[in-house]
Ligand SMILES: Cc1cc2nc3c(=O)[nH]c(=O)nc-3n(C[C@H](O)[C@H](O)[C@H](O)COP(=O)(O)OP(=O)(O)OC[C@H]3O[C@@H](n4cnc5c(N)ncnc54)[C@H](O)[C@@H]3O)c2cc1C
């Protein structure tokens with residue numbers, strides 16, 4: 147990253163966190179192998195361009211996502227998290243994405259309660275055929291997180 | 306201390322043009338654990354792989370990161386390179402800097418370079434937590450279960466059995482043969498259906514490697530690929546098949562008459578019956594719903610006339626168990642019920658029949674001796690109206706899909722009508738003619754030329770009665786006018802639809818089905834005969850509407866899959882599966898409920914060392930677990946982890962950048 151982070155762990159939104167001029171958010175993308183990861187590969191093969199802020203982690207199924215992963219991301223490295231899985235009914239593991247969805251909603255409530263803006267973490271269904279959709283989702287999430295500003299405190303340019 | 310080697314690929318210009326590869330290598334070298342980092346034009350090439358192998362040995366690497374294309378592309382290739390150098394293949398991680406960076410940020414080299422470095426950092430961090438994993442080998446039971454004895458099931462069973470693999474063929478009706486046994490002649494060649502089918506049916510009965518269980522249904526399936534156990538209900542037939550010779554004395558004398566399903570209810574069969582003369586096995590069964598002996602204890606004629614003493618009114622359903630390694634589902638199709646088409650007067654007008662009824666009428670061995678007749682008065686019809694797409698391609702009243710074969714068999718029906726009733730005339734209401742297939746278009750043309758049938762493009766909108774005729778109203782889109790045709794008989798080409806109980810069967814087998822009840826293949830293009838559940842395959846119309854050639858082709862494809870599965874004595878399985886740590890497991894069994902494959906059972910272990918008291922913990926069946934990770938995330942005690950995607954590996958990735 148370009149700007150040096152001086153306070154890594156900021157657990158909740160703080161209005162005083164000012165974005166340095168060249169600030170770019172980091173978005174952790176947690177994608178299931180069979181649909182969304184394959185979809186993101188297709189975005190690549192089709193050379194569809196999207197903002198470079200997302201860092202993708204591959205997991206077998208969205209049901210593998212432990213809320214811990216989301217919280218840890220926000221606490222340490224990311225300004226936002228995108229979890230993406232197969233469409234309802236298309237889960238490679240039959241029903242995994244339903245569990246994921248339910249767990250995700252609860253996690254989101256918790257984060258909200260703690261003080262995170264609800265757009266910090268987002269969920270989407272992207273199939274292996276939806277390269278364009280993946281690019282759109284990333285663009286939207288990036289835009290949302292940019293609006294929300296950084297989760298970390300950065301060293302001022304002149305200090 | 307970890308010693309990670311990083312290999313960054315230019316992928317020719319694919320990565321090289323959009324990412325500053327040398328800068329990425331320099332960045333990687335700054336990571337504490339990275340002992341070796343290098344770039345190369347094509348890491349997947351032979352010299353590229355050699356570079357990895359050499360570095361593993363010379364640099365004593367403890368894990369390897371390849372930054373290149375998607376792991377879905379070359380993970381296998383690089384894992385193999387690791388094995389070849391004597392390293393555990395699961396110590397590899399791939400940083401996807403092509404699909405996820407160079408190809409999607411082509412206008413921002415700086416960002417793509419920075420992102421690529423981040424992706425490498427994440428992969429390095431993950432790889433440090435990688436563990437050595439070993440492919441699991443599971444024993445296989447080399448026996449296949451085929452469910453459904455239509456042409457698809459028959460073909461699959463024969464192909465598998467010819468490879469000297471034992472097959473258990475379960476058919477719910479008293480005879481195998483399926484719908485094909487009910488057909489007269491078949492498009493596109495007009496061979497007689499029975500003539501090409503019955504030899505195959507006989508082969509099934511006499512094949513040393515096939516165990517035929519007619520009048521039976523699968524009621525339970527346990528286990529996992531290579532090691533399933535099926536419970537099969539053998540419905541009571543009240544006839545001892547071992548002694549029965551199929552002479553027919555019983556059904557000749559039986560006084561109870563019941564609509565004959567095989568002939569679509571056009572004529573009657575007896576309460577003790579064999580569905581058709583060429584049935585396999587050619588042994589009768591007693592229909593318990595109608596037999597007066599079984600209902601009221603009165604009659605008993607069949608037992609009296611049977612010289613072999615084969616009738617046994619006390620017979621009970623029997624449950625048998627078979628151990629098998631693979632399952633082929635070939636349960637075929639049913640015809641869609643056209644009740645929603647009220648404007649056709651279905652059910653009100655006797656002289657409206659469906660395509661299978663027509664097929665039975667024109668069959669030489671059918672209930673009307675091979676000529677179509679009007680159900681109302683038994684007269685031979687002159688003007689016959691065929692209506693295609695009844696239910697098919699009709700989102701409003703029917704179903705969205707095209708049943709695929711109705712255009713073809715309707716063309717066939719016009720020909721058969723023409724052959725059987727010389728002075729007849731056929732009218733066909735159609736939407737499009739879909740005749741894709743070898744010799745199909747030619748067949749439709751031939752039928753049209755030979756019969757002179759009048760094809761009217763459009764949906765029939767209404768049928769009403771005028772005297773003893775039916776008037777069919779519809780639009781002929783070609784002339785843009787409403788037309789009305791006087792018909793003696795109307796034949797509806799109703800949609801091909803799955804059996805009502807197909808979803809129940811799917812649930813019992815643990816496989817998925819679509820919104821209509823057709824069983825779902827694992828991949829519509831690349832895995833068309835497999836289901837998402839390992840070891841369960843599909844053939845024929847149970848997956849989607851098909852004609853006979855396609856059903857047979859799919860059945861043979863399925864057989865090849867089954868034979869492939871049984872090629873060795875054991876099967877290799879991906880080691881990326883879940884494991885329970887007994888120390889932490891509290892026995893809550895949340896994981897048991899969440900596992901989509903029922904892979905988790907419980908076991909009793911001593912409370913602690915030296916204790917006699919027991920406590921319950923979860924236990925994962927290696928053979929069944931597919932590695933989704935649902936259980937890992939649900940476990941509150943953090944007692945489960947998923948090899949290859951452990952909490953540690955993922956958290957390492959998260960905190961790496
Ligand atoms: C009117 C009409 C005319 C046709 N004409 C032609 C033609 O000329 N040429 C052509 O190529 N195709 C034709 N077809 C298509 C042809 O009938 C099918 O392609 C073929 O029968 C499909 O075979 P199948 O084995 O998949 O299914 P089916 O023939 O339906 O066989 C399925 C079998 O599985 C059994 N079964 C069902 N459920 C269970 C269960 N739960 N447990 C155990 N057993 C079960 C059934 O009893 C049946 O025996 C025609 C179809 C129709 C409707």
Ligand code: SF4
Pocket residue numbers: 885889890891892893894895896897922923939940941942943944945
């Ligand atoms: S969820 Fe965890 S603690 Fe509960 S039974 Fe399963 S492994 Fe044991």
Ligand code: SF4
Pocket residue numbers: 882883899900901902903904905925929930931932933934935936937947
């Ligand atoms: S990883 Fe998935 S398939 Fe394996 S035991 Fe856990 S829930 Fe079942």
